[in-house]
Amino acid sequence: MSPVIPRLDKHTEKQLLSLFEGHVKFSLLYKGSLHGFSVSEIGRKSINQGCIMMVGYLEDDVIVGGCTSQWLRVQYATFKDEKAFYFSIEQSELDRTPIKSVTTKYEEISFENGLKFHRSKTNNSKLFVTTVDLEEENVLKDLEVYRVEDFGDLLDSPWRELYWDEEIRDQLKNSIINYKPPLNLVSKTKVLLVGPVGAGKSSFISSVGSVFHGCVALKAMVGTAASYNIKASQAGEQNSLVLCDMMGLGEEDLPGVKVNDVLQAVKGHVPEGYKFNSSEAIGSDTRGYISTPGIANKIACVAFVVDARKVSIRWTGALRFHVALFLFLGVPQVALLTHIDEVCHAVDKDVSRVYVCRHVQDKVTAAGNLLSLPVSCIVPVRNYSSELELDCSTDILILNALDLILRYADLFYEDYDFFKAIQ
Numbered sequence: 001m002s003p004v005i006p007r008l009d010k011h012t013e014k015q016l017l018s019l020f021e022g023h024v025k026f027s028l029l030y031k032g033s034l035h036g037f038s039v040s041e042i043g044r045k046s047i048n049q050g051c052i053m054m055v056g057y058l059e060d061d062v063i064v065g066g067c068t069s070q071w072l073r074v075q076y077a078t079f080k081d082e083k084a085f086y087f088s089i090e091q092s093e094l095d096r097t098p099i100k101s102v103t104t105k106y107e108e109i110s111f112e113n114g115l116k117f118h119r120s121k122t123n124n125s126k127l128f129v130t131t132v133d134l135e136e137e138n139v140l141k142d143l144e145v146y147r148v149e150d151f152g153d154l155l156d157s158p159w160r161e162l163y164w165d166e167e168i169r170d171q172l173k174n175s176i177i178n179y180k181p182p183l184n185l186v187s188k189t190k191v192l193l194v195g196p197v198g199a200g201k202s203s204f205i206s207s208v209g210s211v212f213h214g215c216v217a218l219k220a221m222v223g224t225a226a227s228y229n230i231k232a233s234q235a236g237e238q239n240s241l242v243l244c245d246m247m248g249l250g251e252e253d254l255p256g257v258k259v260n261d262v263l264q265a266v267k268g269h270v271p272e273g274y275k276f277n278s279s280e281a282i283g284s285d286t287r288g289y290i291s292t293p294g295i296a297n298k299i300a301c302v303a304f305v306v307d308a309r310k311v312s313i314r315w316t317g318a319l320r321f322h323v324a325l326f327l328f329l330g331v332p333q334v335a336l337l338t339h340i341d342e343v344c345h346a347v348d349k350d351v352s353r354v355y356v357c358r359h360v361q362d363k364v365t366a367a368g369n370l371l372s373l374p375v376s377c378i379v380p381v382r383n384y385s386s387e388l389e390l391d392c393s394t395d396i397l398i399l400n401a402l403d404l405i406l407r408y409a410d411l412f413y414e415d416y417d418f419f420k421a422i423q
């Protein structure tokens with residue numbers, strides 16, 4: 001039997017997920033157009049399913065529905081439900097109304113006085129919905145019932161302590177603006193971002209730009225490579241940190257920068273602002289090639305950028321190889337775990353929940369295993385991707401990642417003489 005395809009599109013599903021506090025998932029139990037428009041059939045399909053959500057589809061993309069945390073098998077009963085609510089989506093606007101009870105009657109389910117799914121006396125083959133706003137009976141194009149599964153993923157206390165107010169954000173911002181490399185020989189600390197295409201390297205760089213500009217600057221920093229100097233404001237002084245973006249390391253089946261190019265960059269042979277090119281290997285004939293690099297030319301920290309949704313074994317081999325190589329060269333490594341809003345909708349709603357989300361914690365641990373790096377040098381970040389406004393917690397995670405990068409870069413300078421001696 002072919003699986004029943006839900007009518008819910010991704011965008012609407014995301015909106016509906018936001019109606020719930022915890023980390024939940026929907027599983028389709030009933031679809032009117034397939035199972036027949038009958039309230040008793042809905043009852044049968046939802047027996048013992050726990051929390052259920054009814055979603056009714058009307059004309060003009062209007063959606064109305066209700067959710068109850070229990071399902072009473074007895075007809076003609078009103079049952080108390082402190083967690084029940086009904087909702088509507090009209091012109092993409094989601095509206096949620098909490099209620100205290102749900103009533104079932106023969107061929108009728110009412111979410112208090114706000115929303116009622118029922119059979120019409122005159123038309124027996126369809127289901128109707130009546131809501132306070134719509135005022136009259138409306139025939140449903142379709143009705144779906146979902147089981148709402150709670151992963152119980154929010155921990156009681158965070159596994160890493162971070163403070164989320166604007167004062168902390170500003171302190172972090174200032175400390176990064178005022179950062180200076182520990183040695184007088186170096187004016188700028190260079191950090192190399194590596195990771196597969198789509199992981200979020202360019203987005204991280206433009207997100208850093210947004211945080212320091214004080215507004216979302218979704219510059220299209222796509223392309224092969226870029227280096228970015230942090231500035232305190234759009235016209236301001238540059239600080240001492242340069243982020244270099246390299247494309248496509250670690251996914252062998254995608255065109256990317258060659259291992260040799262990465263090594264050349266890490267060792268300091270590549271001139272600042274160089275545009276990496278997958279079809280042209282860097283060598284002594286490259287324009288601006290630095291043949292005898294000093295400490296100022298070297299990469300002081302490598303930041304792996306890893307998509308939390310794709311922490312997989314697939315590119316383990318390639319990445320492990322690079323980690324080993326960087327270790328040998330004495331370059332500290334950290335990892336930034338991106339797309340965390342897409343693995344946990346509680347985090348999507350509120351980024352400050354990141355360290356109480358078990359799911360994100362699992363991904364950080366998995367990324368540690370993948371890269372053979374300790375969990376202490378892996379931080380989750382959420383890049384600005386489609387939002388128009390800055391968010392304090394999102395800023396804090398980005399700044400926290402920069403802070404981690406700089407602490408590890410300082411280790412590079414501290415240990416530099418030792419590594420130079422053994423190479």
Ligand SMILES: Nc1nc2c(ncn2[C@@H]2O[C@H](COP(=O)(O)OP(=O)(O)O)[C@@H](O)[C@H]2O)c(=O)[nH]1
Pocket residue numbers: 195196197198199200201202203204222305338339340341342381382383384385386
């Ligand atoms: N939701 C979400 N989208 C992201 C995040 N980071 C990157 N993206 C999106 O993922 C896509 C690939 O990102 P990009 O920065 O170009 O990846 P790159 O190839 O590593 O430079 C873009 O559409 C970004 O908007 C994130 O943390 N959350």
Ligand SMILES: [Mg+2]
Pocket residue numbers: 201202203221222223245247
């Ligand atoms: Mg990119």
